[in-house]
Amino acid sequence: MGWLRLRHTLTVAGVKEESGHTTPARNKIGIYSKHGKDTAPATTSLAHVFQQEDFPFQDPSMSDSDLPYIDPSIVSFVDQQWHSSSEDASRKHLHVWLVIDNVVYDCTQFQREHPGGIDVIQSFVGQDCSWQFWRFHGREQMREYGRPLRIGRTSGIQNRFKEPPRYVGLSTLGEDW
Numbered sequence: 001m002g003w004l005r006l007r008h009t010l011t012v013a014g015v016k017e018e019s020g021h022t023t024p025a026r027n028k029i030g031i032y033s034k035h036g037k038d039t040a041p042a043t044t045s046l047a048h049v050f051q052q053e054d055f056p057f058q059d060p061s062m063s064d065s066d067l068p069y070i071d072p073s074i075v076s077f078v079d080q081q082w083h084s085s086s087e088d089a090s091r092k093h094l095h096v097w098l099v100i101d102n103v104v105y106d107c108t109q110f111q112r113e114h115p116g117g118i119d120v121i122q123s124f125v126g127q128d129c130s131w132q133f134w135r136f137h138g139r140e141q142m143r144e145y146g147r148p149l150r151i152g153r154t155s156g157i158q159n160r161f162k163e164p165p166r167y168v169g170l171s172t173l174g175e176d177w
């Protein structure tokens with residue numbers, strides 16, 4: 001399972017920009033918005049904005065589509081911050097966010113409680129890990145343990161691994177079958 005290996009390079013998760021729209025980074029609506037995904041913060045001020053923003057856990061009863069929108073550049077910033085600091089000490093204060101099906105989960109605390117270990121969580125910080133998640137968990141675990149960790153929804157964050165086929169061989173048995 002190559003995707004389980006910790007990453008060795010500092011590639012940033014791919015981000016598909018939703019529009020060319022530019023809104024001042026300090027405009028809260030552009031960073032964390034209930035109103036859609038048509039704004040993109042100026043990257044130069046991301047660190048500043050990020051420090052000032054609050055990304056609280058959302059009510060578990062809220063539907064995914066009603067979650068506040070987190071601009072993908074913010075999610076990528078979390079990725080960059082994490083993967084450009086290799087020391088445990090400097091990572092201690094960093095956010096540990098995962099993206100599963102375009103929903104952002106804050107696993108900063110949960111990573112230490114994760115029954116599957118801390119390493120798999122840390123290897124996906126700021127990145128999409130949807131198919132990897134669904135390989136090991138069912139809807140019930142998502143509802144009970146994942147849902148309370150939701151902080152928002154996002155878009156365009158790519159999984160850095162191509163999903164391998166789940167069932168190999170079933171369609172290649174040949175015409176005799």
Ligand code: HEM
Pocket residue numbers: 098105107114115116117120121124129132133136137141142145146149
């Ligand atoms: C929101 C993020 C996540 C949550 C809430 C979560 C939750 C859980 C829970 C509740 C279990 C225990 C399952 C059981 O005992 O039946 C578990 C196990 C596990 N998780 Fe996660 N997990 C998350 C992310 C991930 C990710 C990204 C991976 C990487 C692929 C992963 C890999 C595993 C593995 C390998 C196990 C052990 C499975 C086993 O023992 O059969 N998890 N996780």
